[in-house]
Amino acid sequence: MxxxxxxxxxxxxxxxxxxxxxxxxxxxxxxxxxxxxxxxxxxxxxxxxxxxxxxxxxxxxxxxxxxxxxxxxxxxxxxxIIFGLPVSSLITPRVATTVILVLYAWVIIVVSGVVLGALAGLRGRWVDRLVSVTTTVGLAVPIFVAAIVLLAVFAVGLGWFPTFGAGTGIPDRLRHLTLPAVALAISGSAYVARVSRIAVKDTDQQEFVDTARVRGLPEHHVVTHHVFRNALIPITTVTGITIASLLVGTVVIEPAFGLNGTAGRVDCLNSGELV
Incomplete structure (x- = not known):
């Protein structure tokens, strides 16, 4: 307490x-x-x-x-001062888009990061190397470069996703926000994957895990009840921290994908507005 x-x-x-x-x-x-x-x-x-x-x-x-x-x-x-309106009235209509985008990206980070990290920590050497290379690339790619590549390949090239806008309705909005969320989540997923890999691998080498295997417990039981349960502490901490980086990333992602989010009000800073 x-x-x-x-x-x-x-x-x-x-x-x-x-x-x-x-x-x-x-x-x-x-x-x-x-x-x-x-x-x-x-x-x-x-x-x-x-x-x-x-x-x-x-x-x-x-x-x-x-x-x-x-x-x-x-x-x-x-x-x-610039718009002559209450700040809350300027921000509120845009909050929903930013919140959904951040939550969408956060879910992608948690799922992909934990899965990749767990596979690297538990599987063979080639899986570990593949995940290590993937996470290195993910951490090195700037967020605006990821946005450009995703737009060029999946929106303009293949036409699978819209190029701009947040959409209307839940299914359409999720479709519009998929590419922005992926671009926003790439570096976070790579970071969580690395932390998950280390946490899972270290926990898997602990004595109580070896004891559980010696007792003849099924491997899936050992992994889920002994390895994952104890590895979740550092993983949970890291996934929570990524929220802050996602909020910062929206300043780049929302204009790149033409999203009407809270990043659109950053123009007030250019005028030195203190409200």
């Missing part, structure tokens, strides 16, 4: 520090929301002062950050 509370506290502190750093980076970045709004037009100092006062941009950095953080903790994400 204390360990869980400690981990939760650490996570909250990490999120707080990350929000402070990101807010600060946007604050000191070149340009400003006011400059973006005026778009180079000649504006009187009085008008600029009114705009800064209206959006609280005339306050100090600490006060701006505190006001933003307090509003977020109360569920208020603020209003977009």
């Amino acid at each position: 204390l360990r869980t509370l400690g981990q939760l506290t650490g996570l909250l502190v990490t999120l707080l520090i990350a929000s402070f750093v990101i807010f600060g980076a946007l604050y000191i970045a070149p340009g400003s929301p006011i400059a973006f709004l005026t778009r180079g037009r000649s504006v009187s100092p009085a008008t600029i002062s009114e705009l800064e006062a209206h959006y609280h941009l005339n306050q100090s950095f600490i006060i701006q950050y505190w006001d933003w953080l307090s509003a977020v903790l109360h569920g208020n994400l603020g209003n977009s």
